[in-house]
Amino acid sequence: MTVVPAVKRRKLSPPESSDPDSSASTLVGQSSAQDDFFNRAAGWNLEQDYEQRPRKQKKKEKESTRLPIKTAEGRIEQVQVPEVVPEDDDSWLGSEKESIEEPAPVQEETKVPIRQQILEAQEELARIASLVNEDPEEHAGAFRTLAQIAASPNFTIKKLGLATQLAVYKDVIPGYRIRPIAEIDQTEKVSKDVRRLRAFEQSLISSYQAYIKDLAKCAKARLGGVSEAALNVKQLAIACTCALLIAVPHFNFRGELLKILVGKLSTNKIDADFIKCRETMEILFRMDEDGTSSLDAVGLITRMMKARNYQIDESVLNTFLHLRLLSEFSSKASPNRVDKAPTDHDYGGKKPKFKKEFRTKKQRKIMKERKVVEKEFKEADATVSHEQRDRMQGETLKLVFVTYLRILNAGLPHLMGAVLQGLANYAHLINQDLFGILLEALKGLMSDAEALLTADENEQPEEEGSSESNRDSTRESLLCISTAFALLEGQDVARSASSLNLDLTDFTAHLYNILHSFCINPDLELSHKSLRLPDPHAPSPAWPTTTAPTVNIQTTTVLMLRALTSILTSRSVPPVRLGAFTKKLFTSTLQLPEKSTLAMVSLLINVTKIHGRKIAALWNTEERKGDGVFDAMRGDMEGSNPFASTIWDGELLRLHYAPAVREGIRGIERVIGDVK
Template sequence: MRGHIRRRKRKLDEEATEYERRYKRSSAFDSDPPSLKVRPLLPIKSKSGVLIQQFREEDVATDEEKDIEDEEPVKSTSENADVPIPMNIQQIKSEIAKICSNVVNDPQNHVKELKKLLAMLWETKPYRTCLIIRKLAMASLTCVFIDIIPGYRIRQLTEEERSVKLSKEVKSLVEFEERLLKHYQNFLSSLEKVVTNDYTKKSKLSKQEQKEMTVLGVKSLCELYEKTTHFNFHQNIAVVLLPIANSNNKVISEMCCTAIRNLFRSDKNGLTSLSTVKVLAKLVREGCASKKGVRPSIVETFLSLHINHVDFESMSKDSKRMTAKEKKKAAEEKKKLSRAQKKYLKRKEQLQSELKETEAIESRETKVKYHTETIQQVFLVYFRILKHKKGQVLHKRLLNTVLQGLSQFAHLINIDFFSDLVLVLQKLVTSGDLNFKQNLYCIFTTFKVLSGQGEALNIDPSEFYKYLYATLTDVVYISVGPLNSRKKDGVVKSNELELVMECLNIMLDKRRKQVTLNRLQAFVKRICAVSMNVHPGSTANSMLTIAAKLLQSNSKTSGLFDPESQVKGIYLPELEDPEHSGSTSTCLWELHALRRHFCPDVQNQSLRILKDSSSL
């Protein structure tokens, strides 16, 4: 039995001898070369059940060899010199992505990591990648803040509230809100420095790189301005961003104006639009006083406002005087009340305010109030530009936009300003300083004002009828070539045809009771004559459609189809006054010529008018 144990032990010793020697040789590091490193591996079990340890020898570079390897890229050619840079950028990208994912997934516990991204905004080393690092950090911070910002406005705690003991959950939430607000404020201040180029002294960027950073900073501010209207510092963003819209850089200006338009379209309450319009009104006022002026795109942003209802009583002067008297009377009556009555009224007001808050819906009165103040600011800007001196360049640049805005919001203008506004527009039309499109906007705005509340006013718009009748032949040049010497802007654009159609509709069809027969027949005759000379068939068809509508509006126009019923006289088409052109002494022979027009739609429309004339 003892011999069997000795033989088995000797056999195991022989099997393990080779591995023990290898282990001893590896442990004796004095005899091994310095470039070899022994790495232990997982043991294996032999057939006899013995665990045998394994090792692997690896080459390890010395410190001198590492230094040589680090210096090799620097000594390499120019083609290989940029090889380490993408690796560094990838590391930075992965680090930024890790921080952003941590903050977005768990903002309350990882909001501290935003400090690292804020530090990257002013990174200066390495020089060749600092611009990319700044851009990545700025874009990432913008997206992160938009994602983690809560849907409410954070209120700073008072000293009394800080002294109160809070639970762990509430305390952690308060700390998170304070840190978030602090980091967000630091980020906005950094964006302001980037946009206003306050960092140029400390920065090592070139002018082109600074421009790229400025564009990205403006883009970040625009994103925050659109999507954080409910959060803190939104008014501060507006104060910084809106003046940049008047920049000479078209890209930056267009970005800011687009952000303003999107905010006007998405604003449901009206308070944000009101604050924005106030800042823009101040910007226009300062621009009118300076030589720099204002870009038309800034004034065009008002066209994106969705305002349909306003309080005309609060806009009128008489109502303001009455409310002032009522306030004095109410104050006097309030003094006569007893203490119990005063407490009752105060408690009643508090309950009403609490009920409005529990409804979680903005009352219609508040919305109308904001819209009323907003439209007052818009009209203040428009009237200031209209009163500007005609000889200056600012008046000509902004007048087209102002007239377009007045035509869009004409139904919201207070009746107290109707007479003055019509006189101003009439002077602009008769002065001859405006182009064809601007005159059309003046005409359309005037008749839109007179078609609503202005119907009660005694205003004679005959000058506008004369101008449109005299210039109606200019429609021929919409697609043929330049306008005549009366116009200064060259070619008429396609949207001017739509303006002409709208003016004819609102002047002759909607005001058919105020239009005389001579004026109506003169316009119908002129429209048919223009239809013969316009080149596109669609334009001629649209003109004939309006003529057919006007003929159906008054049965007395049948004299244009019956030569025997015509009044004796001579038709004078060259006169600019439709009342004295002798339109009752002519007939619509143009319709018979249009029956052979090259466009089938025009042929059918002219035949339809001739058939319908028998029923007049």
């Protein structure tokens, strides 16, 4: 039998009725259903249904765990934590509620007392600092947190933040200078430890730079009419800068720290911050081993002086006397060049020939790579070679000499003493080119001082408050003379005699002429730091007591002894010059105070021990040399005829009220008596 497939049945839609009555009945049924729905909806209570709908219940209020605090008024209150109100679920009714409901009042946040903020800041700073000290590389992001706390508008919190950052950076900063990472190094594959170290170094550099900018901003702030707290922040910023410069002078951004200090030194106000910056510069100069920090500092100071037309305090110029090159540098220099000092490797003639060793191309390549590695090792170890130090110190010395020469040419009286003192200290480092220029400048200064002294003696005194009346010409001329002889002692006279005119007769003659005016100065043993009362009967005192003298390096007696020692203790002094000075010194000593008299007698003892045979005739009236009389007021020493007189002043000094002076005069007579 064959299988017959089943017939597929189809679902047929009911046939449309063509009867209009049936369609009309359908429409009537639909309309009646809608009418029933609207009739029932009119009786619904929508507000009651909405009220009975379930809602999310608010969470129970958490118990406050904060301790009560005591307010500034003395009341004890509990600090309330502001609550966060959750949003309602019926957000779809937002537009309707905004139009109907009134806006809810904004709850004010509870203000934390200042004392509580300070305590919390202290705890947070201490916690972060301890974490950084334990593992700096792990907590590299803590530097930025410290900076954020230090940016607080509260001055007390800002001071705490600056001081904490100072302590952290002093402990964390490595002993080497961090260089920027090159693009090649960034693409290279490195180990995890190296990548971690690099990330720490870059974070440290960026945070340290931001900290220095903050210090500079606080140090340069103008405090006209600002509270005392802001002034304390400025003082703390300068103190932090000084501490960083002394602790880590090798690290990055040293120039930015130096700019802060030099900016403070450029002011005319001498306060505690100014003295702090000046002492920091002096310490930096004494501690600098490689000369790089000193070169940067001297360069900034010289540029600042030039920009201000050298209207600065002379103590800033005296910081150059603390440079280590005064005792370490062995070459001679001028503003234009530095003469290399002879070393053990220098040869008188031609250099000896060394046998050249043959190396293959591969060996030369290996040697070249080895030199590069050794150079990197030296940089990593921060070793300073003698060549590099000498080069840095030579450049620093040239800047110092340029500054001294500019001040000498400008003729600034308030800096003349500091310049002359500096030139006397640097005399052994001056080459022949600069020596001749300095001698001419010193002769010009001495001539001006001599003209001023002559005008003071012959003419009426100038008006009060004038710059010339405040100048002490005797002190300036004495300092010029002592500086000139100090420069001469620092030169090799045997070599430079043929190329330089080493005639210092003008300096010697000027010193001889001012001996009488020197001995009647009442302030010989006083400096600008000495306490003394002004003369009530003097309408315009010659030595003002309200301001410091122009040249305030040493007392006048010390300057005179330095100049006389340089002239009279030399072995090549002519007898006539020795006799003229000896006779005039004995006469001037009768007018000096006790201490100055004792110092002058000690100098005369040394002179008689060295040149006893040349001046012995002054103590013997029967062995007079030459005819005529002695002219003490004659300016020409050789023409004053000193050996026509005798040392009768010694008899008066033997009756001096000071026992030490009487004993000194007896010692001079014993030395002369032993001369045969």
